[in-house]
Amino acid sequence: MTTAAIFYAAASLVPSIRTEELKDLSNAIHDAAIAEDIDPYLLLALAFRESTLNRKAINHKTGCKGLFQIAPIHTKTIMSSLIFSASWSVKTGARILRKAYDEIGTWEGALCKFNGRKSRKCSWGRAVISLAEKIKSQALKSPGR
Numbered sequence: 001m002t003t004a005a006i007f008y009a010a011a012s013l014v015p016s017i018r019t020e021e022l023k024d025l026s027n028a029i030h031d032a033a034i035a036e037d038i039d040p041y042l043l044l045a046l047a048f049r050e051s052t053l054n055r056k057a058i059n060h061k062t063g064c065k066g067l068f069q070i071a072p073i074h075t076k077t078i079m080s081s082l083i084f085s086a087s088w089s090v091k092t093g094a095r096i097l098r099k100a101y102d103e104i105g106t107w108e109g110a111l112c113k114f115n116g117r118k119s120r121k122c123s124w125g126r127a128v129i130s131l132a133e134k135i136k137s138q139a140l141k142s143p144g145r
Helices: 003-013 019-036 040-051 086-104 107-114 123-141
Strands: none
Touching: 003 019, 003 040, 003 123, 019 040, 019 086, 040 086, 040 107, 040 123, 086 107, 107 123
16 A cells, blocks of 8 residues: 555545645555554545544543544643644554554444443444445556545
8 A cells, every 4th residue: 555545535525634734644654554463445434434534623522632533631742833734643543553453452432432422332433343344445447545
C-alpha cells in the first residue's frame, strides 16, 4: 500500500480537501498503519466516519477533537495545534484503536470501544469495516495503487 493509494482514496471520499492536507493525511495514515499494524483503509474509514476527514472537527457535546475525534482524556496535556494536526491525530487514533484491538481481539469490537460503545458488536463498527472494504476495493481499481 502506497501513500499515493491512500491519497487517491481520501480524495475520492472528500474531493474538496486541499492537496497539502491530503498529502499530510496520506503520510500520517501510511506511517500509523505500519507502526500499529492496522489496515490503512480501516484507519481512513475510521477518520472519515469520525470527522469526514476534517482535521479541525470538534464535537462540542463530548469535547472530542480532530480527525479521529480524540477524547479529552487523551488531549489534556497536548497543545491544541497538535490536536488538530493530521500526524498527531492519526498516530493517537491508531494507537488507541490498536490497544482496543489487543484487548478485545476483533476489529469490530475495537471500533465499538473506540467509539465509546460498551458492546463488542455494534452497527457503527460494522459500518466502518464495510466502508474500509469499499474504499479498498475502489482503491485497487485506481491508477495510484
